[in-house]
Amino acid sequence: MKSLLNKLGVLIVAVWIQVPALAFGTVFTYMGNESSLDERNSYDKSLLELALEKTVAEYGPYTMQPSGEGLSLSRLIKLAEAKHYPNFFFKFSATDEMLEKFLAIQIPADRGVVGYRVAFVHQQNSQAFNQVSDISSLAKYSIVQGIGWLDTSIMQYNKLSVFQVSNYTSMFAMVERKRVDLFFRGVNEIANEFTDFSQSHKNLVIEPNLLLVYPLPRFFMTSKDNISNARRVELGLQRAWQDGSFVALWRQNHLASLEQAQLAKRKVIQLENPFIKTLDPNYRKYIFTIDELITEPAAAQN
Incomplete structure (x- = not known):
């Protein structure tokens, strides 16, 4: 039993x-x-x-x-x-x-909306990129992107000056401290990120004129x-x-x-993505x- x-x-x-x-x-x-x-x-x-x-x-x-x-x-x-x-x-x-x-x-x-990219900049530089119209003029400025991001590789392939870091939140601080000129984000990401980070980074603004576009x-x-x-x-x-x-x-x-x-009002700079050939x-x-x-x-x- x-x-x-x-x-x-x-x-x-x-x-x-x-x-x-x-x-x-x-x-x-x-x-x-x-x-x-x-x-x-x-x-x-x-x-x-x-x-x-x-x-x-x-x-x-x-x-x-x-x-x-x-x-x-x-x-x-x-x-x-x-x-x-x-x-x-x-x-x-x-x-x-x-x-x-x-x-x-x-x-x-x-x-594919993340392949449309606008940038965070320091507020003192909000109008500094008005004359940028192509890749060669953009290449004069420093851009921060993440280690392992395909965006980083695409920008480097297109001869842009990219500074790579591993920590996502530190990139906003780098713009705030003017250690870099631009931090490009997907147009679908940037509004929420501005809400989240602008209180702790008072000098952070969205650059009003540029739009990077590439297949992503x-x-x-x-x-x-x-x-x-x-x-x-x-x-x-x-x-x-x-x-x-x-x-x-x-x-x-x-x-x-x-x-x-306001995408339609921005200057489009088209980049090539060489990593999707197959x-x-x-x-x-x-x-x-x-x-x-x-x-x-x-x-x-x-």
Whole structure:
């Protein structure tokens, strides 16, 4: 009798352990924030969640958890290569090298908008770049970007003067202290970052005249062997695109920053991205264009 009770106890414990797993479903790990002020990944989390919601019928319930906080992009990629996090989906700029290492869902998560870049500058230099009109005139000034960022490599390839650092928040301080002239950010990022950092960096302003533009599709990526979960995310993104919820979420998160930047009034300096030579060009059908803000203003405000 005692043996039977022991066996029943083990069975009950085993069932109890399995119930939460069945209730909460597949665990997806998304990219955590680098610091408490870092909000760059909030949209990515929401978009991944949207894709998973669109596929519950076929694939079942899911749970989302962040990767570790305080990790630089270069460190995060190394952890992804080592499969440190379970079922890890992270958004990263597409390159031929990354497409070899990881399984990429080739639907640009931010619609390529991060390839439209405006700069933070010191307020005393807010009008210092009015005469800059091409790459050669921009190359006279110092630019800070992150170590491991594809933007850094693109700017260096185009002969711009780039100073690399590893810490995201320190880049704002470098502009504040005039250690560098410009800190280029995605036009979708800069409004929130100005809100977050301008109080602690009183001399930080958004440069009003320049707009760097280069192709910079960013995809959700995962381990090469994570095929089934990747198919789920791809299917969910396709459905969200088709029913309009993808673009609605994108506008909800990015439209205010795009309008604030007044893109149509800026001087465009086009840069080449030499790191996507093997990329299938079909991704371009999802890409944002400035014309959307001009020809579809009513839709953009919904």
